[in-house]
Amino acid sequence: MKPIELELWKPKQADPRYMERAGRRSAEEVFKELEQRLDSMGMLPDEYLLLDRDWQDGRLIPEGADIFVTTDYGGSEGVYLDAYLKWYEDGRSVTKSYFTGKTLGETSADLDRMFLIASAITKAFHGYGRQPESGMVLCLNTEEKQELIEALVEKRERTLAQTDRVEKLLRRAAGSITAYMDTVGERPLRISDFDKAVLAVRDGELEAFKDMLPRVSERADELLIEAAGRAGAVGTKMAVCLLAEAEKITDEAYLAASKRAVDIGDVERVRFLMEQYQAYVAEPRPEYYGEVIDYACGENKAMGHQLIAIAPKEWIAAAPTGLHVRMSCGGELIMSQMLLSKGLQPGADTPTVLQNYTCSTDRLWMAEQLLKRGWKVRPDDYLSMDICMRNGAAGAAKHLLDQGMDYDQYRAWAEKHSRFEIDEQTANEVQQYWNDLHPQEQSEGAEQETPQLEGMTL
Numbered sequence: 001m002k003p004i005e006l007e008l009w010k011p012k013q014a015d016p017r018y019m020e021r022a023g024r025r026s027a028e029e030v031f032k033e034l035e036q037r038l039d040s041m042g043m044l045p046d047e048y049l050l051l052d053r054d055w056q057d058g059r060l061i062p063e064g065a066d067i068f069v070t071t072d073y074g075g076s077e078g079v080y081l082d083a084y085l086k087w088y089e090d091g092r093s094v095t096k097s098y099f100t101g102k103t104l105g106e107t108s109a110d111l112d113r114m115f116l117i118a119s120a121i122t123k124a125f126h127g128y129g130r131q132p133e134s135g136m137v138l139c140l141n142t143e144e145k146q147e148l149i150e151a152l153v154e155k156r157e158r159t160l161a162q163t164d165r166v167e168k169l170l171r172r173a174a175g176s177i178t179a180y181m182d183t184v185g186e187r188p189l190r191i192s193d194f195d196k197a198v199l200a201v202r203d204g205e206l207e208a209f210k211d212m213l214p215r216v217s218e219r220a221d222e223l224l225i226e227a228a229g230r231a232g233a234v235g236t237k238m239a240v241c242l243l244a245e246a247e248k249i250t251d252e253a254y255l256a257a258s259k260r261a262v263d264i265g266d267v268e269r270v271r272f273l274m275e276q277y278q279a280y281v282a283e284p285r286p287e288y289y290g291e292v293i294d295y296a297c298g299e300n301k302a303m304g305h306q307l308i309a310i311a312p313k314e315w316i317a318a319a320p321t322g323l324h325v326r327m328s329c330g331g332e333l334i335m336s337q338m339l340l341s342k343g344l345q346p347g348a349d350t351p352t353v354l355q356n357y358t359c360s361t362d363r364l365w366m367a368e369q370l371l372k373r374g375w376k377v378r379p380d381d382y383l384s385m386d387i388c389m390r391n392g393a394a395g396a397a398k399h400l401l402d403q404g405m406d407y408d409q410y411r412a413w414a415e416k417h418s419r420f421e422i423d424e425q426t427a428n429e430v431q432q433y434w435n436d437l438h439p440q441e442q443s444e445g446a447e448q449e450t451p452q453l454e455g456m457t458l
Contacts, residue, residue: 003127004033004232006061024063027055027085028300029265031099033231034124036264040203043120045081045101052097058265058302062087067098067125069118071111078104079114083121194219201226204234206241213245220246221253228273229260236269248282258292267303270296271310290319290344297326308338316342321349328356333366340374351383358391371399379404382413390420394429407434 010022031051038044065087074080081101087094101117103110197212201223209227216223220242227238239257243249249257254277261269274292278284293311297304308316308323316339324346327336336353346353357367367388371377377384377400385405388397401407407430414422 004030004037004124006030006065006067006125024060026058026265026267026302027051027061027098028058029231029267030061031055032264032266034121036202036231037124037204038117038120041120043117045103045114045117047078047102047104049099049101051099054096055098056300058267058300058306061085062089062094064088067121069121071114071118073106073111074102077106078102079106079110081114081118081121194223197223198226201230201235201238204230204232206234206237209238210241213242217245217247221250224249224253224257225260228257228269229264231264231266235264236266236272239269239273243276243280246280249280251281251283251285251288254281255288255291258288259295262292262296262299262303265300265303267306270303270307274307274315286314286318287320289315290323294320294323294326297323301330305332305335308335308342311342313342316344319344321345321347324353325349325356328353331357331363331366333369336366336370337373340370345376350377350381351387354384354387354393354396355391358388358393358396361392364391364393364395367393367396368399371396371403377403377405379406380409381405382410382417385410386414386418386420389414389422389426389430390418392423392426394426394433397426397430398433401430401434401437407431 005025007024008022009019012018012020028051035044035049038049062085065085067083067085069081069083071079071081079102083098083100084095085098101114103114193212193215197209197216200206200209200212224239224242224246227235227242229235230238254273258270258273261273270292274289277288281288289311293304293307293315296307319339321344323339323344324336326332327339354367357363357370381400382405385397385400385407388394388400
């Protein structure tokens with residue numbers, strides 16, 4: 001297997017035979033690829049394998065970073081595996097925890113297994129050595145290894161209800177998905193072509209996957225979801241191959257595949273799927289783009305922000321208005337402005353968004369900025385005006401008046417519907433602004449209230 005890369009590479013434009021750096025990968029994307037590789041090998045720690053919180057939300061692997069792994073008994077129960085990233089900043093070495101694995105067992109065998117997992121992680125990033133593999137760390141010779149495989153195949157056929165654990169061990173013993181399928185294929189087949197294709201995806205065996213594609217065309221929808229969720233460059237190649245072979249994919253499956261790509265933190269794959277949506281889906285929906293972006297904002301904020309930045313206006317215009325609510329909750333002014341500039345208005349969520357942007361004094365300017373930059377509020381949305389008044393957002397309230405809201409009608413509405421006390425200073429400031437906007441109406445009102453006596457005006 002090829003080592004997992006910490007950097008992105010592309011063919012040189014001048015000479016495609018050579019590769020050049022094209023940037024850094026996100027720490028989460030690299031972790032997901034490693035997790036999938038360990039799972040396919042049956043080498044995941046029994047309890048958990050967790051990415052440190054500091055490396056989430058799209059944080060990139062530092063330039064020139066390398067990875068190393070330690071294994072030891074922990075302070076509490078179990079054996080722990082800790083992976084670290086090491087790089088240099090300003091000539092000084094920096095080491096930071098990357099992810100942690102744990103098994104609850106505390107026997108010497110548990111410790112040995114965690115060291116094997118640490119070895120698998122090291123190989124995944126640094127390669128599998130220059131000499132071809134001649135055996136496995138099972139303390140078995142070649143004949144014993146074959147006997148173990150034969151025994152596992154027979155057990156698999158006898159205990160179909162408990163095949164999962166047996167198959168994982170069989171795949172580890174066989175050494176690769178190809179060898180596994182060859183071994184199983186010598187017996188009466190109990191594994192379908194589709195299952196073989198799924199196993200090829202999970203083990204990253206591109207050629208085996210390509211061989212299976214013509215036989216599983218009727219289940220292309222399900223296979224796309226599997227391929228889209230397979231971390232690493234091989235997963236992208238599998239998704240491309242499948243789309244090239246498939247006639248049409250259902251919208252439901254394509255959306256699920258896009259979400260799987262979000263889950264593994266691969267923004268380029270998500271972008272590719274979004275760009276190809278119209279070409280490969282039988283009945284495309286404009287809302288698809290917004291649903292993917294909304295999901296990304298919820299699961300991977302940094303990726304969501306990237307997608308919003310690169311999305312054309314037609315993608316954003318059909319997005320759910322809840323995107324504005326997400327951004328306002330976190331005070332993401334730039335993202336809110338970008339959504340507005342690309343045609344997405346808060347709509348029915350306007351009161352909620354206004355509440356989020358006026359709930360504290362340090363955010364009031366954000367509400368005013370958005371109202372200046374194209375946020376449109378309906379003239380009869382008196383609830384939004386009420387939120388501005390009770391939160392002391394006089395500036396935002398003035399913008400609502402500038403957009404055509406009638407302050408007198410709002411006050412009549414507030415007498416019947418508002419249950420909150422309005423800040424007196426805000427009320428006076430907004431009332432004065434309203435009077436300044438309509439000086440003639442105020443003058444006419446004063447004349448009508450002036451008392452008359454015998455035809456003379458007092």
